[in-house]
Amino acid sequence: xxxxxxxxxxxxxxxxxxxxxxxxxxxxxxxxxxxxxxxxxxxxxxxxxxxxxxxxxxxxxxxxxxxxxxxxxxxxxxxxxxxxxxxxxxxxxxxxxxxxxxxxxxxxxxxxxxxxxxxxxxxxxxxxxxxxxxxxxxxxxxxxxxxxxxxxxxxx
Amino acid sequence: xxxxxxxxxxxxxxxxxxxxxxxxxxxxxxxxxxxxxxxxxxxxxxxxxxxxxxxxxxxxxxxxxxxxxxxxxxxxxxxxxxxxxxxxxxxxxxxxxxxxxxxxxxxxxxxxxxxxxxxxxxxxxxxxxxxxxxxxxxxxxxxxxxxxxxxxxxxxxxxxxxxxxxxxxxxxxxxxxxxxxxxxxxxxxxxxxxxxxxxxxxxxxxxxxxxxxxxxxxxxxxxxxxxxxxxxxxxxxxxxxxxxxxxxxxxxxxxxxxxxxxxxxxxxxxxxxxxxxxxxxxxxxx
Numbered sequence: 001x002x003x004x005x006x007x008x009x010x011x012x013x014x015x016x017x018x019x020x021x022x023x024x025x026x027x028x029x030x031x032x033x034x035x036x037x038x039x040x041x042x043x044x045x046x047x048x049x050x051x052x053x054x055x056x057x058x059x060x061x062x063x064x065x066x067x068x069x070x071x072x073x074x075x076x077x078x079x080x081x082x083x084x085x086x087x088x089x090x091x092x093x094x095x096x097x098x099x100x101x102x103x104x105x106x107x108x109x110x111x112x113x114x115x116x117x118x119x120x121x122x123x124x125x126x127x128x129x130x131x132x133x134x135x136x137x138x139x140x141x142x143x144x145x146x147x148x149x150x151x152x153x154x155x156x
Numbered sequence: 157x158x159x160x161x162x163x164x165x166x167x168x169x170x171x172x173x174x175x176x177x178x179x180x181x182x183x184x185x186x187x188x189x190x191x192x193x194x195x196x197x198x199x200x201x202x203x204x205x206x207x208x209x210x211x212x213x214x215x216x217x218x219x220x221x222x223x224x225x226x227x228x229x230x231x232x233x234x235x236x237x238x239x240x241x242x243x244x245x246x247x248x249x250x251x252x253x254x255x256x257x258x259x260x261x262x263x264x265x266x267x268x269x270x271x272x273x274x275x276x277x278x279x280x281x282x283x284x285x286x287x288x289x290x291x292x293x294x295x296x297x298x299x300x301x302x303x304x305x306x307x308x309x310x311x312x313x314x315x316x317x318x319x320x321x322x323x324x325x326x327x328x329x330x331x332x333x334x335x336x337x338x339x340x341x342x343x344x345x346x347x348x349x350x351x352x353x354x355x356x357x358x359x360x361x362x363x364x365x366x367x368x369x370x371x372x373x374x375x376x377x378x379x380x381x382x383x384x385x386x387x388x389x390x391x392x393x394x395x396x397x398x399x400x401x402x403x404x405x406x407x408x409x410x411x412x413x414x415x416x417x418x419x420x421x422x423x424x425x426x427x428x429x430x431x432x433x434x435x436x437x438x439x440x441x442x
Contacts (some may be wrong), residue, residue: 068370080372084365087349118353125348126357128409133353 049149241317249299343425382439
């Protein structure tokens with residue numbers, strides 16, 4: 001009996017917490033992101049991007065995996081930076097934060113359909129998406145914000 | 157072991173340096189000579205309708221140490237598969253009491269140059285067959301033996317052995333037979349179709365970006381003249397369909413079935429893209 005009470009209470013607390021959390025930081029869905037020219041001005045979440053978290057998501061091969069294609073001298077402790085994309089050294093001086101957000105969300109809206117860079121917060125995927133990834137974005141809205149915050153620190 | 161780790165690292169660092177300078181790393185200028193005797197054609201004028209002027213073997217895109225492994229039959233780990241394949245060739249299997257050798261005799265003669273022309277139109281099957289499917293058809297119809305399970309070690313060994321009998325022969329797929337041209341067309345469509353959550357096609361890496369690096373991996377033109385090939389990353393011989401499945405899976409797409417019509421069509425097309433290159437089986441890659 002006491003256990004049941006405890007479970008019910010815990011459930012109610014969790015429900016409250018979830019609802020409150022969602023209300024505070026409901027992210028913009030991947031289909032609702034507004035592009036104006038080559039920029040996405042509105043942050044995707046209510047929580048400002050954290051550059052330290054962004055640095056981790058940038059390097060993580062299951063998240064941004066950005067080093068697969070980009071050189072980044074700020075991350076020289078990691079070996080083997082790819083060169084399919086442009087080097088990201090000084091990228092904050094070439095692009096405004098809202099442009100960096102647009103490129104990470106869906107670079108095809110910025111560079112055109114031929115770019116090989118995946119859209120990290122887009123549902124425009126290739127054919128035959130594996131079951132585990134169907135309807136899902138590569139990064140979460142918060143991870144995009146964190147990575148954008150990190151990119152804005154990359155100055156020459 | 158230590159050397160193997162250090163050499164690719166050194167090359168990787170060099171690549172990073174080159175990337176910083178905004179240069180594209182060219183494939184290495186070198187000659188592929190097996191055991192100091194047999195020189196293989198690793199660059200060829202591209203056939204008509206090919207997006208490149210010249211087709212280049214993936215061998216040129218690998219490190220000094222990996223290239224050296226392939227040049228020495230004693231060092232090439234896949235030669236153990238060739239030896240195993242030679243045993244299977246003369247081993248009786250199935251209800252008919254036959255081995256491959258019962259009908260085909262000495263593979264060095266009967267199979268010389270044969271593998272360079274696969275995949276090949278097969279009227280009975282009504283589609284192109286690759287070496288694996290041809291072996292299975294032989295096992296079923298002539299040996300009354302079970303077909304191999306996909307990527308069974310014996311399947312890889314026998315196919316590697318058969319293809320090795322064409323070492324040095326130029327890749328030449330005959331598109332004039334049966335409906336080969338329409339399978340080529342379908343394969344070409346698939347080559348340029350972006351798949352999976354990462355939204356990449358074969359062309360995204362091997363046509364648009366060959367010569368560049370994805371982390372430490374130097375992207376080649378994706379020619380398949382060395383398959384089955386020894387892949388250091390897997391420490392094993394890898395079949396072509398095994399590798400194609402891995403590539404598509406890595407785009408976060410559903411993994412296609414081995415020997416499905418899609419992968420056979422893709423095999424026809426990508427094999428054609430390497431027209432004129434010498435068969436290198438078994439090649440050594442990263």
